[in-house]
Amino acid sequence: MLLKRILIGVAFILLACVPLVFSSYNVGLMGQFLALALVAMSISISWGIGGMLSLGQGLFFGLGGYALAMHLKLVATPKGELPDFMFYNGLEHMPWWWEPFTNPGFAMCAVVILPTLFAAFLGMVVFKRRITGVYVSLITQALVLAFVTLLNGAQPYTSGTNGITDYHTFLGIDLRTPEFRNQLYFATLVLVVLCYLGAKAFLTSHFGKVLLAIRDNENRVRFLGYDTSDYKIVAFAFSGMLAGISGALYALHKGTISPQMIDTSHSILFVVWVALAGRQSLGGAILGAVLVNFLQDKISTLFPEGWLYVMGGLFVLVAVYMPKGIIGTLEPLLSKVFKPKLSPRVELQKEQA
Amino acid sequence: MSPLLELQDITVSFDGFKALNSLNFSIAAGEIRMVIGPNGAGKSTMCDTIIGKVRPQHGKVLFEGREIQKLSEHKIVGLGIGRKFQAPGVLEALTVKENLQIAVRRNKQWYSSLFGRSATHEADDIEQVLNQVGLLEKMDSNASQLSHGEKQWLEIAMVLVQKPKLLLLDEPTAGMTAQETAQTATLLQSLAGEHSVLVIDHDMSFVELLAAPVTVLHMGTLFKQGSLQEIRDDSSVQEIYLGRAKQEGEHARA
Numbered sequence: 001m002l003l004k005r006i007l008i009g010v011a012f013i014l015l016a017c018v019p020l021v022f023s024s025y026n027v028g029l030m031g032q033f034l035a036l037a038l039v040a041m042s043i044s045i046s047w048g049i050g051g052m053l054s055l056g057q058g059l060f061f062g063l064g065g066y067a068l069a070m071h072l073k074l075v076a077t078p079k080g081e082l083p084d085f086m087f088y089n090g091l092e093h094m095p096w097w098w099e100p101f102t103n104p105g106f107a108m109c110a111v112v113i114l115p116t117l118f119a120a121f122l123g124m125v126v127f128k129r130r131i132t133g134v135y136v137s138l139i140t141q142a143l144v145l146a147f148v149t150l151l152n153g154a155q156p157y158t159s160g161t162n163g164i165t166d167y168h169t170f171l172g173i174d175l176r177t178p179e180f181r182n183q184l185y186f187a188t189l190v191l192v193v194l195c196y197l198g199a200k201a202f203l204t205s206h207f208g209k210v211l212l213a214i215r216d217n218e219n220r221v222r223f224l225g226y227d228t229s230d231y232k233i234v235a236f237a238f239s240g241m242l243a244g245i246s247g248a249l250y251a252l253h254k255g256t257i258s259p260q261m262i263d264t265s266h267s268i269l270f271v272v273w274v275a276l277a278g279r280q281s282l283g284g285a286i287l288g289a290v291l292v293n294f295l296q297d298k299i300s301t302l303f304p305e306g307w308l309y310v311m312g313g314l315f316v317l318v319a320v321y322m323p324k325g326i327i328g329t330l331e332p333l334l335s336k337v338f339k340p341k342l343s344p345r346v347e348l349q350k351e352q353a
Numbered sequence: 354m355s356p357l358l359e360l361q362d363i364t365v366s367f368d369g370f371k372a373l374n375s376l377n378f379s380i381a382a383g384e385i386r387m388v389i390g391p392n393g394a395g396k397s398t399m400c401d402t403i404i405g406k407v408r409p410q411h412g413k414v415l416f417e418g419r420e421i422q423k424l425s426e427h428k429i430v431g432l433g434i435g436r437k438f439q440a441p442g443v444l445e446a447l448t449v450k451e452n453l454q455i456a457v458r459r460n461k462q463w464y465s466s467l468f469g470r471s472a473t474h475e476a477d478d479i480e481q482v483l484n485q486v487g488l489l490e491k492m493d494s495n496a497s498q499l500s501h502g503e504k505q506w507l508e509i510a511m512v513l514v515q516k517p518k519l520l521l522l523d524e525p526t527a528g529m530t531a532q533e534t535a536q537t538a539t540l541l542q543s544l545a546g547e548h549s550v551l552v553i554d555h556d557m558s559f560v561e562l563l564a565a566p567v568t569v570l571h572m573g574t575l576f577k578q579g580s581l582q583e584i585r586d587d588s589s590v591q592e593i594y595l596g597r598a599k600q601e602g603e604h605a606r607a
Contacts (some may be wrong), residue, residue, distance in 0.1 A: 206458065207466035209451055213444040221441035223404060224456050224511065225430035230463045 004332065008283050012193060019185055024178040026321050031185040032253040033293040034192050038246030040273050040289035041199060042280050046239035047271070048279030049203060051125075051215030052232060056140030057243050057270050058262030060115035064244025065257040066151075066158070067114055069100060071107030072167035072251070084166070089156035100159075106172060111248040112241055119240025123233035128228070132218075142269050151259045163258020170252060182313050185312030188249055190288065196240055199282055202238060212234050272311070287327065355418060357382040357549050358403065358434075358519055363412035365398055365573075371603035372398040374573035375408070382518070385541060385550045387560055387581075390570035391594055396553045397439060399570065400521045404436045405429045416519070427461065435517035439524045441504040449488055449507055452496050453479045456511035481516040485540060501528040509537070519549045526559050538562035569593075 015034070019027045039061050047053045077083045082094060100106045122143070126136055151158045159165075168175050175184075202208060213221045214228050222228045251257040260266070277288025292311070300307040322329040356379035365373040373395045380386050388396050401407040403414060405426040414422040421429050430436075444452050449462055457475045458466070484490040486506040491499065499507060505525060512520055522541075526534040538559060554560060560567065560581065567584045569577040571593050577584060584590055 120533060129433070153596055202467070206454070206469075206471065209447060210455055210466055212446050213455055216446050217442055217444055219406075220438070220444060221455070222426050223406070223430060223436050223438075224461075225427050225515065226455075226461045227427045227463075231466075234463050234467070 004283075004331070007171065011283070011287070015189055019182045024181055027185050028181050028253065029297060030290070030294075031188050032250060033183070034185075034188045034251035034286075034289045035246055035253050036270075036273075036288040036293060037286040038195055038249065039243045039270050040277075040285040041195065042239040042242035042246065043270055043274045044279055044282055044285035045199060045203070045242070046236055048281070049208070049215065049284075050211050050232060050235040050239070052236055053134075053137045053269060053271070054140040054236075054239070054267075055137045055264070056142075056144030056147075056267050057239075058264070058267035059140070059296035060119055060240040060243035061145045061250070061267075061270075061300040062144075062147060062151070062257070062259075062262035063115040063118060063247065064111045065251040066164065066245030066263070067101070067110040067244075068107055068248035069102055069167065069251045069257045070101040072166050072170060074098070074102050075104075075169055076167040083159075085159040085162065085164075086156055087151055091156045095157055108248075111244055115244030115247075116237050119243075120233055120237035123236040124241075127229040127232040127236070129200075141264055141267070143263065145264055148259045148263045153327040161259060163256055163261070164251075165256040165258075167255070175252070175255065184252065188253070191245065191249065195245065196282055196286065198239075199242070203282070207231065207234075272315055274325075276314060276325060278327030278329070278331075280324070281327045281331070284325060284327035288325070325329075356380060357384075357417060358551075359413075359415040360399070360402070361413040361415065363399075363402060363409045363414065365395075365402055365407055365409050371573050372407075373402065374571075375412070376574055378568065378575055380519070380551055381547050382545045382549055385545045385552070385563065385565040387552045387563060387565050387567045388551060388570060389555070389560065389567060389584075390576070392568040394576075395573040396570055397523055398573075400436060400523055400551070400553065403429075403519075404434060425474070430515075430517075433516075433518035434521065435512035435515050435519070436521040437508050437512050437523060437525060439527070441501065441508050443494070443496040443499070443504050443507050443511070448493050448495055449483070450479065450492045450500070452507060452511055453482065453514050457514045478514055478516075482510045485513065485521060485543075486510045487536070502530060502533045504531060506533075506537075511539070513544075517548065519551065520544070522550065522552045524554055525552065526554060526556055531558070534559050535562060 015030075018030050030036065039057055041059055042060070043054065046057075066127055073083050081087070082091060083259060086094070101110070111145035122140075126139060131139070152160050154160070173180055173183075203211070209233055210221060210226060214226075214231055218228050247257070247262070250261070254261075273288040273292045274285050276292060296311070299310055356491060358380050360378040361378055363373050364371060376395070376399065378399070379521060388399070390396050398407060402409055402591045403423070405421070409422055411432055412422070415432065416429075419432075421432065422448070424432075444455065452520055453474070454471065457478050459475075460469060460471055480489070483492060486509060488503060488506060488510065491503065496504070496507060505528065509522065509525055512522070525541075526537050529537065534556065541550055541552065541563060550563055552563065552565070567579065567581055568575060569584060569590055576593065577587055579587075
């Protein structure tokens with residue numbers, strides 16, 4: 001356990017050193033990956049710990065991303081005018097539900113609250129009816145598909161397939177300067193660390209133990225007197241919240257948010273990162289997201305066509321030989337290697353024998 | 354004295370098959386009761402109905418005079434009924450102690466689990482119950498590493514630590530050695546008076562050790578009720594067991 005903490009601490013310190021070593025371009029990329037690490041973490045919570053595999057995490061990711069992008073777009077639009085895509089699509093007035101996003105505070109609250117509420121609502125519908133397993137995955141996937149279709153279809157209000165683009169300032173700061181890139185990177189890292197600590201506290205509480213128990217034997221927990229669906233709803237909502245924050249950060253880093261970034265195939269990609277690294281570990285989820293995206297960037301510059309094959313091959317290898325993911329497989333090995341040195345009692349027993 | 358638990362005219366059917374057929378049953382506070390019966394007699398379904406896992410099509414379940422057959426499972430448990438299932442259902446990803454921490458918790462609402470602290474008496478209760486079932490030394494082992502008999506005890510401990518007024522134990526000694534079975538009988542006898550205990554078991558040696566009044570179920574209804582001696586000497590009880598055995602024998606030959 002101690003070793004694990006040290007490793008995680010070192011990993012975060014290394015991440016903090018990134019802007020000192022990497023070029024501004026790469027810092028921007030790493031920032032994006034860190035933003036995506038949050039959505040991976042959210043899947044690790046709902047799936048790895050809670051046993052609820054969401055294939056539609058892009059829905060919550062998108063809600064958060066769009067909520068912030070709407071604000072950014074309004075800031076980028078001259079006063080009294082309509083955002084460009086509304087104008088092109090023939091709207092004459094701003095839709096009423098766009099108005100409040102002029103306020104940055106409102107938008108940032110919406111980033112957190114919208115996905116949380118939506119996930120809680122969805123959880124209530126699904127888990128109170130005791131829908132479990134693959135049906136949860138199917139429902140979430142269908143919902144993200146519906147959401148993407150809605151975004152594409154309601155072009156005058158959402159800018160359709162283009163997504164929301166062309167915004168350059170946040171809270172009065174120009175997003176394109178290298179200094180801001182570094183600041184944004186650090187802000188993202190701090191948020192990731194905070195979310196990591198929050199999630200850790202969430203999972204090590206009594207609540208976390210009950211959630212783990214529900215994953216393994218829901219009936220037993222129910223007949224110990226717990227309303228298990230409440231626990232699943234709360235965990236799912238928490239997961240949705242992290243995904244929403246992730247989406248907002250990503251929109252900020254990327255400078256655009258569009259339906260392609262949240263559709264079913266992307267939602268499944270999120271899950272693949274987590275499965276690769278080890279779904280039961282929060283640190284693993286962060287590592288998975290950063291590493292896979294880093295590899296993707298490097299490999300697809302070298303062989304533009306090759307990345308999907310590499311990714312698919314990796315996934316098959318891990319699924320066959322390391323069902324618990326890379327971290328999930330390495331962790332017990334590591335603790336085996338280090339335990340005898342850390343525990344004097346074992347040494348003593350060995351000497352006596 | 355009114356009984357602690359009363360089943361009135363309970364009927365449960367699965368796709369037309371009546372697992373319980375107008376069953377009437379009651380158990381007094383502080384009583385230990387054995388429930389036996391051939392396979393398919395409805396023993397487990399009776400427990401399932403009491404705890405809310407199965408809903409009766411007809412009839413009432415009264416606990417301390419209150420109708421509970423429509424309450425959700427966790428509320429029924431909250432009233433003071435604990436259930437041990439037939440297959441050991443310990444939480445394998447957790448340690449023995451954590452299993453009991455989950456069971457002992459008084460306030461089982463999610464917000465209390467997330468923001469609240471455990472009550473101070475909970476740790477003492479856990480230690481006490483671990484002592485009772487002899488698992489104190491294995492407190493920090495993973496539940497998955499326990500032997501089958503130990504898992505059974507852990508699950509009994511999980512029910513006990515909730516201090517329920519009524520314990521439903523479905524085959525608590527399945528897979529236990531003779532010695533473990535004897536220890537279990539002693540443990541259950543020590544509970545009488547304070548708790549009511551309803552035990553389902555097939556193991557006749559265990560039934561004898563427990564020496565409690567026996568209820569015989571057959572075809573989903575109450576067939577006979579009496580002391581162990583009375584039941585043993587009853588020719589009709591022998592018949593339903595033997596008749597069953599005869600049928601199964603013929604089945605096997607066919």
